[in-house]
Amino acid sequence: MIKLIRQSVLPHFGIDATEAKISALGNGHINDTLLVCWSKGELVLQRINTQVFKTPHALVSNADKISHHLCAKALQQQYGLKVVSPYLTQDGELAIDLGEQGFWRAMSYLPHSHCIEVVKSAEEAEIAAKAFGHFASALSDFDATQLEDVIPQFHHLPGRIALLQQAVALDSAKRLEKCRYWVDYALSQQALLDELAEISPKLPLRICHNDTKINNMLFDQRDMSSMAIIDLDTCMKGHLMYDFGDMVRTFCSPEAEDSTALENVKVRQSIFAAICRGYLSELGEVLTEVEKRSLWLGARVICLMIGVRFLTDYLNGDVYFHIHREGHNLDRAANQFTLYQSLLDQETVLKANF
Ligand code: GN1
Numbered sequence: 001m002i003k004l005i006r007q008s009v010l011p012h013f014g015i016d017a018t019e020a021k022i023s024a025l026g027n028g029h030i031n032d033t034l035l036v037c038w039s040k041g042e043l044v045l046q047r048i049n050t051q052v053f054k055t056p057h058a059l060v061s062n063a064d065k066i067s068h069h070l071c072a073k074a075l076q077q078q079y080g081l082k083v084v085s086p087y088l089t090q091d092g093e094l095a096i097d098l099g100e101q102g103f104w105r106a107m108s109y110l111p112h113s114h115c116i117e118v119v120k121s122a123e124e125a126e127i128a129a130k131a132f133g134h135f136a137s138a139l140s141d142f143d144a145t146q147l148e149d150v151i152p153q154f155h156h157l158p159g160r161i162a163l164l165q166q167a168v169a170l171d172s173a174k175r176l177e178k179c180r181y182w183v184d185y186a187l188s189q190q191a192l193l194d195e196l197a198e199i200s201p202k203l204p205l206r207i208c209h210n211d212t213k214i215n216n217m218l219f220d221q222r223d224m225s226s227m228a229i230i231d232l233d234t235c236m237k238g239h240l241m242y243d244f245g246d247m248v249r250t251f252c253s254p255e256a257e258d259s260t261a262l263e264n265v266k267v268r269q270s271i272f273a274a275i276c277r278g279y280l281s282e283l284g285e286v287l288t289e290v291e292k293r294s295l296w297l298g299a300r301v302i303c304l305m306i307g308v309r310f311l312t313d314y315l316n317g318d319v320y321f322h323i324h325r326e327g328h329n330l331d332r333a334a335n336q337f338t339l340y341q342s343l344l345d346q347e348t349v350l351k352a353n354f
């Protein structure tokens, strides 16, 4: 891939490939992300996975509109984080489509930025949750009709369950016997689907980030303050309970999402409380009462849903998420279902935060 980048991609961005240093960046499961350093600067280069993002032009256009809005807010002193902006091709385009050789885009790189994979303290959690809340608040006056749904029904639990049932019926990779326990577990959560069907229609549609993982909030490595929200790929209309839920999912466990040490996978109450404090400090005035009450639902739905998605991909033969070892998607699913169960087990204590 490096040869391809040097020969066919970097020239479109006006970068002298002979002197560029290229290295892998981040931990994404879908796109390929690289850091490119050359004499005049640094940038983030990304090959969009067009199997997953079927309308990549819409993706880069969405991200561009959002970064414009945030830059305008920053100029009015209403947005205090840094904004990642597109780095245009020499023809002034947001991306370059090389057909078989990929769909490429570039973005500014933020020096001194630092991302973490596992939250170590309540303080870190509160800082990150406040940053995601600040992001949502700055987008609360953005015209939602400007954004295209790059992945329709992205956070749609009934649809995800239906896809799991299809994968079970097909069992195309002949793996069902290896994961029957988790399939039965996932399909036994009807009560959550019922609760969701009742609450969802009462929630306003807002601009959501839709991937509020801890590693999508960059800290400033000099003082560990918040620096920027990144990965605008899935910014779409939706319900904010899911952004809250993805923070709970990725901040609360002391283990990474693919850890097999299931005995350690649990929701840390102090981190959960810190997420509530940080997020509501920015959005307390924006959210409706029903939205506030929906946050607890969003946490459970997101944890169950990602477990369902990993399990489905395991059954389908690992066609969606990048994997790095055999059984990786099953490990991820088991981990996330364990985290979901930990939420249920601590319901009374956790709900007292709202
Ligand atoms: C994927 O590629 P990445 O890490 O940004 C996925 C998210 C999942 C996440 C699980 C488009 O995000 O929905 O929550 O993995 N993105 C897409 O870690 O499916």
Ligand code: MG
Residues within 6 Å of the ligand: 211, 231, 233, 234
């Ligand atoms: Mg993402």
